[in-house]
Amino acid sequence: MPPTWTGEPCDGASGPPIQVLDPSGQFTADPRFPVDLDDGDLLGLHRDMVLVRQLDTTATALQQQGELGLWASSRGQEAIGVGLAAAVAPSDMVFPSYREHALAWCRGVGISGILGLFRGITNGGWDPAAVGLAVPSIVIGAQVLHAVGYAMGQQLDGGGEATAVVFGDGASSQGDTLEAMVWAASFEAPVVLLCINNGWAISVPAARQSRIPLAQRARGFGFPGLRVDGNDVLAMYAVARAALDYARTGGPVLIEAVTYRMAAHTTADDDMRYRTRAEVDQWQERDPISRLTAHLVDCGLLDDGALAELQHESQRLAEAVRHEVRTMPMPDVRTLGRHAYASDTRASLVPAGVPVAPPAPAVDSAVRATALSAAHG
Template sequence: MLDSDEVVQLVTENGERQDHPDFSPCVQDIGVAELRALYEDLVIVRRIDAEATALQRQGELGLWPPLLGQEAAQVGSARALHADDFVFSSYREHGVAYCRGIDPAELLRFWRGSTFSGWDPIRYRMNTPAIIVGAQALHATGYAMGIHFDGSDNASITYFGDGATSQGDISEAMVFAASFAAPVVFFCQNNQWAISEPVHLQTRTPLSHRGPGFGVPAVRVDGNDVLAVLAVTRAALERARRGDGPTLIEAVTYRMGPHTTSDDPTKYRDASADEAWRHKDPIDRMHKLLDRIGATDDEHQAVVQRRADDIAAALRRGCLETVEPSPMSMFDNVYADQHPLIDEERATFRRYLDTLEGVDR
């Protein structure tokens, strides 16, 4: 891997392609059609996020953690995965979920409180959101150790933010991954803010420096450059498949919106920082690249926007048409077999509901 101070970039903020001796070969198969597809992914993911944010503001979701500004980090890494690889995410990877084929409406059920989980992890090879910060890194490492022991050539990837790197779970996961050469990629989206705390208060050196201390090679990448993210993630996954162990990727990006919809970033963040990062917008960058190579026009833009709007409309419809579970259903899938403790809790809860008027059982 590289000197972990270098930030890999394959597309400049002005939309110019540039070569990198280590990572350009990883995306040599990406032609015009693939670039247009990546651009479409970015636009759709942003549109999904905007619609979900609006639904929360309208009282249809309990909470929503926006990903505005982080689309390239999620799309680029997700599109590097093979179908059988397994994703262990935090609570902000809606773009990864979209790329894994999860119905956008299924993304919302967890945040609406109408399901225990959200989707079938085995079907999509992606776990549902981890709310306990950093815990998913341990899950990904344990799964990867299993892959290693089974002799499979699959890999796992875990997503976490800069704030999570201060949790012991991340350090523990890297210790085990390095010791057992586990085929796992640690993907840190450094969006500069751990809720209201800037990253420079957590660490005096780049987060990528954490990896080598555990024996985990690391690379920093421009997290707003979808092509560079795709390249470095492909390289890390290939390394894992060869049996060479884990890699830490630090994708340097920026959270343009709040930490969640319960947060107000204007209370702790200077607007000038937001403005500076707007010039690095991942969608604008890809649009400039496509424009430079003559791969987009007004008609193409309209088609992409219509597709994004259609998906957003389906997401809204799926959210509003969600069949809310009955209160008693919370006991149905706790254990595979009948359990006396659950039977007792079920009976107690039923007696409580019987004291209420107008409540479905």
């Protein structure tokens, strides 16, 4: 069934977040945002969330063991990435922030791609064009402009494709995010701007970023805004799907996904300096995985045997993550600086026809000379 929402304002921007699965797993259909998924799809969403949670838990432990320099946990936010990934078409493009491990997992980025940046062996990790997912943006909000530009390109190429971009409640205050909304509106770019409001920008509460629900900002820019329960993967999917379909011809949509950052900002953060355990515990009751589990058990799609099998698969993934992280190859020092430029400096300084001189001979060791000549272009 195609989505029936056609961009008109709805209570989603100001009322309670759109929800189809309540925290107990009770399903209530929202006719504007149909969940057109079959049983296999539903089990797939559940499996992805469980595995991404496991990857996150394992990565956190690996950081504590000194195997990763840092880890930015996505615990509690799995429904957003998994729901969005299910809603985007393979040919659509997605721009993440740095906590979108669920998105990367679902787009097919492997374990080493997701963890390589935190292991310190790469600043990127995958091929954006091949995966349909840009590399993580660590400068807050910069990627929102990139996404809008990419969507402008999709439009110039004839339309039909769409772009989604993920940013946080903190990023909603960045000039780049707001400029991106101006550009998206002016060019009617086919882009879904997905703001993950997880309550905290490191130590600063979302109330410091905005006096109004962030979804309401869309109205000021002249496009629709929707507020969705970010811990409800079915609502996340349905709303993202409707927004993407709208964006393909109608232009930008802002989605505010309301969730909670269950872990500290990163493993380097101490969240008990600025928030209470009681607040965190309260959100534990709205966990995105347990509510889908409850729903699927109620529907008879999951039983103890299936859950046990999923548990086993999850443990196998944890083992694979530990193994891959510990055996990631150290990058070759000779690649240092290799990708700074596409063009070769020596060639571009010498007139055509004159042979390009080789780099200076080694002084200390061949490795050092090669690395230095690469670094100097």
